[in-house]
Amino acid sequence: MARQMRRPAVGIVGVGAAGFRPALPEISTRELMFEAAALAYRDAGIDPRKEVGSFITTGEDLWEGWSISDEMVPDQLGGAGRPVCTIPGDGITGMGNAVMQIESGVAEVVVLEAHSKASDVLDKEAVENLAEEPSLMRPVGMGSDTLAALEMGAFFEGSGFGLADCDVVIENSRKRGTANPLASFGSKRRRGVSPSSEVISSPLRRADKARYADAAVVVVLASKGWARKNKREAVSVDGVAWSSSLPWFDGGEVAFAAYARSSFERAARQAELRRGLRSLDLIEIDDTYSFKLLQHLVSLARDKDEASGVLSGRGPALNPSGGSLAVGNLVEASSLHRIYEAVLQLRGEGDRRQVKGAKSALVQSWRGVPTATGGVTILSVGA
Amino acid sequence: MTKRRVAVIGAGMTLFRRRLLETGRELSYEASAMALDAAGMERKDIESVVVGTAPDAFDGVHMKGEYLLEGAGGIGAPTSRVYVGGGTGVFSPIGGWWHVASGLFDTCMVVAEEKMSPLHPHPQYAFWSIFDHTLERPLGVTLLWIFALEMRRYMHVYGIKEEDIALVAVKNKLNALDHPCAQLGAKITVDDVMRSERLVWPVKRFDVSPPSDGACAVVLASEEVARRYTDDPVWIDGVGWNVDTQYWTNRDLSYPEYLERAARMAYKMAKIDDPRKDLDFAEVYDPFDYKELHHMEGLMLADKGGAPKMTREGVTQRDGDFPINPSGGLLGVGNPIAAAGLMKVCEVFWQLRGEAGKRQVKKEVNRGLAQAWGDLMQCGTVITMKR
Numbered sequence: 001m002a003r004q005m006r007r008p009a010v011g012i013v014g015v016g017a018a019g020f021r022p023a024l025p026e027i028s029t030r031e032l033m034f035e036a037a038a039l040a041y042r043d044a045g046i047d048p049r050k051e052v053g054s055f056i057t058t059g060e061d062l063w064e065g066w067s068i069s070d071e072m073v074p075d076q077l078g079g080a081g082r083p084v085c086t087i088p089g090d091g092i093t094g095m096g097n098a099v100m101q102i103e104s105g106v107a108e109v110v111v112l113e114a115h116s117k118a119s120d121v122l123d124k125e126a127v128e129n130l131a132e133e134p135s136l137m138r139p140v141g142m143g144s145d146t147l148a149a150l151e152m153g154a155f156f157e158g159s160g161f162g163l164a165d166c167d168v169v170i171e172n173s174r175k176r177g178t179a180n181p182l183a184s185f186g187s188k189r190r191r192g193v194s195p196s197s198e199v200i201s202s203p204l205r206r207a208d209k210a211r212y213a214d215a216a217v218v219v220v221l222a223s224k225g226w227a228r229k230n231k232r233e234a235v236s237v238d239g240v241a242w243s244s245s246l247p248w249f250d251g252g253e254v255a256f257a258a259y260a261r262s263s264f265e266r267a268a269r270q271a272e273l274r275r276g277l278r279s280l281d282l283i284e285i286d287d288t289y290s291f292k293l294l295q296h297l298v299s300l301a302r303d304k305d306e307a308s309g310v311l312s313g314r315g316p317a318l319n320p321s322g323g324s325l326a327v328g329n330l331v332e333a334s335s336l337h338r339i340y341e342a343v344l345q346l347r348g349e350g351d352r353r354q355v356k357g358a359k360s361a362l363v364q365s366w367r368g369v370p371t372a373t374g375g376v377t378i379l380s381v382g383a
Numbered sequence: 384m385t386k387r388r389v390a391v392i393g394a395g396m397t398l399f400r401r402r403l404l405e406t407g408r409e410l411s412y413e414a415s416a417m418a419l420d421a422a423g424m425e426r427k428d429i430e431s432v433v434v435g436t437a438p439d440a441f442d443g444v445h446m447k448g449e450y451l452l453e454g455a456g457g458i459g460a461p462t463s464r465v466y467v468g469g470g471t472g473v474f475s476p477i478g479g480w481w482h483v484a485s486g487l488f489d490t491c492m493v494v495a496e497e498k499m500s501p502l503h504p505h506p507q508y509a510f511w512s513i514f515d516h517t518l519e520r521p522l523g524v525t526l527l528w529i530f531a532l533e534m535r536r537y538m539h540v541y542g543i544k545e546e547d548i549a550l551v552a553v554k555n556k557l558n559a560l561d562h563p564c565a566q567l568g569a570k571i572t573v574d575d576v577m578r579s580e581r582l583v584w585p586v587k588r589f590d591v592s593p594p595s596d597g598a599c600a601v602v603l604a605s606e607e608v609a610r611r612y613t614d615d616p617v618w619i620d621g622v623g624w625n626v627d628t629q630y631w632t633n634r635d636l637s638y639p640e641y642l643e644r645a646a647r648m649a650y651k652m653a654k655i656d657d658p659r660k661d662l663d664f665a666e667v668y669d670p671f672d673y674k675e676l677h678h679m680e681g682l683m684l685a686d687k688g689g690a691p692k693m694t695r696e697g698v699t700q701r702d703g704d705f706p707i708n709p710s711g712g713l714l715g716v717g718n719p720i721a722a723a724g725l726m727k728v729c730e731v732f733w734q735l736r737g738e739a740g741k742r743q744v745k746k747e748v749n750r751g752l753a754q755a756w757g758d759l760m761q762c763g764t765v766i767t768m769k770r
Binding site: 072075086097099102105135242244246367370 | 444
């Protein structure tokens, strides 16, 4: 396993984002991708037709309503007639593959795109349910929210956290979202408290689940050699790792997320992070469901005390973007949005939500029910 | 250009059949277990996994990579799914290649699986949803229709007869008789092809590969690790992929420009100046018989419009000067989409190691190529391998 532990010589030289609303009926998926790509290319100062070696997108066919959705990717990214591919997965897995393409020497500059047009999907739970194993699990008839609720209950049992902790997560996330112009669900009202929220499947309440939103995010990665030669400022990718563990319903862990811990350990070793979460200025971690934020935080922290410390403001800033609970569930674009947020913060462009003096950041992802797959990346500036 | 050499050190393949009882996960497990056995490795020796599988609509499983990863050995090993439609089978070892060539991993298990049989009434039904929802789906088009357009255009531009194209089906189905996993090996004649059911003019039943279930796997390793497990590694020395515009109506369908670009990328990496001389044989993507000819030209293994003549003269036979699809190809072995592409990579590996049994080409071979084609007639994936 030694090979995975080397720090990549890759940086992020441009980012772009478009959309970020619960529904964008006036714009197509392809137009949304184009807008984000154009912004990212302007940010990176590159001509995609000349300076990009490879284009990667991270879509999944059933979200797109389009089999082999890879086919509609090249035109709006400027990638027609060039190396283009889909890495169906979250943005961190996509970024890992972009890093490997650069490190292998097959490309110096790689464009990574992710998007959500969830508003076009009439029955989102039906799509989620099709991810369940078809022979043994799907016939049982449990929906994705029921599975999440079972995991939530088991997590409470095993971790000592409870609904009151989820209320704090929801309230803080929405409050932080009020400072983020990309957050559709920011609010200073106490809407997450238990009595006021519909129970979807006990103990999961409507407020615990991030609502879907539409958006596209594009990140331009380049070798550090290319960035130096072309005089581009780069946010350094110090570590990137992704992992799948056994899902809880197949006998895997539930008190913590093994995929998050294993990804963090590998990314931290690449980045030579010596003090765990205390080495970082901000963390953007998955909160598709409120309890998942707690579970993921516990999995990244050394223990529950450190996790509680981060929750109460002692440690790195937690989800300054407001997370998915405020910005929305962007499906496979959720983690690329977190990377986008981290890049803005590290460049000092976080505006009203800027974390003062931010030099290092961690982004963590999860692919949603019924998976136990996720990733971690560690980014920095000024090293 | 690249930082580390990458070797194939083991390959495995399940039966290809119209309808297999095993689940997709089980097929992935079987293929990867065979590849591990061939490499002399155990699961714990695998640091990363790449899964290749084509439309989720075939199995009706969302996030199919997640579904398959347990069978492929992905629990605990970082797993990526790579996807370029029908080109995925050859693209998946390209994805595996960058896992190892980058230096992030020393080993990678590459598994490609397809199970087309769950779709009712026919797997073709899934292909309706590959078309543009606004411009094309309302026309009720099928893949057979647009491939018929491409075949017709190819025939028209170069004056090629249906009988010339039928020779490919005759050759490949005959070759497949020697493949123990093959679904449709047969001894047929040009007349049989010409008399087979007309599907969409000029495409006939025997011009087309079958829907199939199946899986393949290869184990990739860095040079240091490969040397520990084998004295006979097969090196991946060139990779290339290219995706053209989605708007296929705006391209001249008589020539696959995207494939030429993918091939040039791979040839440049492999330092191949003249592919006809520098390569000894090729596994060319043949879901339709005309596509073998079309792709030979895109790969610059034949002049434009020249592939039918090479076929007529026997150059592409298993005992010819430049064997094409000694495995039997998709027309003979079967076409479980992603697995079919990786089957070609497995065949190049077995041929280069002299382990192809009755399919072993007559001449000595040191370098071969595998290629696949995908998305909406717009993607080429190419890999070159040598001893």
